[in-house]
Amino acid sequence: MHDSFAHVGGRLATRLRDITTDLAALDGEGWWAVVVDYEGKVTCARFDDVRPAPLPVPRGPWRGPHPSSWRSSLDRAAYEDGVRRIRAYIERGEVYQANLCRVLTAPLPGDPDLPALAVRLAEGNPAPHAATVSLPGLGVVSASPELYLARDGDAIESRPIKGTGVTAEDLLEKDYAENVMIVDLVRNDLGRVATVGSVSVPALCEVEEHPGLVHLVSTVRARLAPEFGWPDLFSATFPPGSVTGAPKSSALSIINELEPGPRGPYCGTVGWVDADRHRASLAVGIRTFWLSSGDIHFGTGAGITWGSDPEREWRETELKASRLIALASTSGSAGSGGVV
Template sequence: MECVDLHADPGALERGGLWFVVADFEGAERGGRARAWRFAESGPPPAPRAWRGPRPDRWRSSSDQQEYEAAVSTVRARVRSGDVYQVNVCRVLSAELSPEGSEPSAAALAHRLAQGNPAPYAGAIHVPAGSGVDPVWVVSASPELFLRLDQGIVTSGPIKGTATTAAGLSAKDRAENVMITDLVRNDLQRICEPGTVGVDRLLAVEQHPGLVHLVSTVSGALRPSASPWSDVLAATMPPASVSGAPKRAALGIVDELETEPRGPYCGAVGWVDADQGAAELAVGIRTFWWSDGVLRFGTGAGITWGSDPRAEWEETELKARRLVALASGAECDP
């Protein structure tokens, strides 16, 4: 097994082999990490043991409702003053989880989420501590495509707009999705052939367990001169849909308002097949990560001038409710 630091050696993903990637939202300049692992051939993984998560009353939030709504009001003021158009404001839920043995079973939680909350970009990456390389423990039920690379075409599927039913999607949701779709288009133009970047699908409604999303699709032809991963990650991280617009200004406000690092939440989770020139990375939303005896889960919402603080808090609750319940032992009909 091999592990590389992608900030220090992004070219590793171009030297061949199948790699599994976890990139933190914060990035190197903010103390975050982007790493990739390559595994030796081995037999099938063991069957997952039963998942035993924290009790429902053990979860704590990095921001309570009053603090989160105040952050929403702050962003609205910054929009009014012309600093930004949109900022994604998040909070991190955490609960102590120190199982018998060294680490909880990522495979067990992944199996549980697959049964109760199937997602198109779900996955789990677990490298145990003490294995000789950097450890990682991430389980994601992501519904969102960050980047797909296939035969030189790079595709992204930003999500903006969430409601319990399609009828609940608002004009604010649609405006926010268009805004972020344009930001993704701008990101891809930095690495794609001029004239090839286009919006293939705009404002499509996708049904997911317990909620619906507005999803758009943007694609372009990667420039032959582009170094696929050093250039691609530099141009697109962190993902536009979980940052804001303009991205640099939005990230500065995120730093001001959020009290805990997001880590792999809102980063990227997925795989790169350097031999085939193919990859699929999910935006690390609906994602659990575990370290130092604590299980964490992030949830957030995109804030614009049209945001209502109470409604944005409720959106973060909606996004977290089902998955946190599953991680806490509840049974959910898929």
């Protein structure tokens, strides 16, 4: 096994000093790798040596599961039924939109080598917020395209993604409406801890290209009020709005009812915080693998609105997963179509 390390934002962090579950530590000193589960489990790891550097050299090529060994927490029938149930909640006025997700799991052969998987993802699915975190009891490799929170002094920014298609021509009116709904939610979340009048939306529904698909992305900016720190910022904004729904409280309740198990690092956040310089970049934990008890996990989901078609939403979860599942499997040519 490699020693504990984090590779994120082009920096390699080594010489682990300490680990804490207290977000207030991020208002102190040092450089921290941060992983927060969707359910709120916090891991903040402080490293003493942080420098621009590539990933640690893998021990050898990545050995992943067989493509046919992946299993989904919700099969197609259950997922499509979940979409219909969310539409019923929308019809009753209980929610406008809710994200429905499923977790894919497969057994891993042998002793997994996180740098080998990270290199494979970097080559086959480069991502603007790629991150690898290897700590005792925690291994995460993320190819996230989505910014949850960036910070530079008191300036904070979020770039929620809502709306996915193979090409821009595939995007529907529903996708644009979904994005605007989540932008309103993120504006309100940030407004709880922002200086009055500082929240703005400099970019709305921009089409952004990623390997194998396109997303609609918006930008929300604000200035953090001086009386607030990292615990307040997380309390106001977590879990990210783009992976929950609107209103967030109703969406969280529906997600808890319909999804059979925890999401873990998926839909949480992974990234870094430089407490000394008051800078940070935290991604939404999507397109993210994590390891536990000899298994590898990967989450995929879709935002459900009144305009959602159950079959199309299932296909969207397949589209988001197929490229990454293929890269993490023993055969680079297999998609997720056979996942049950």
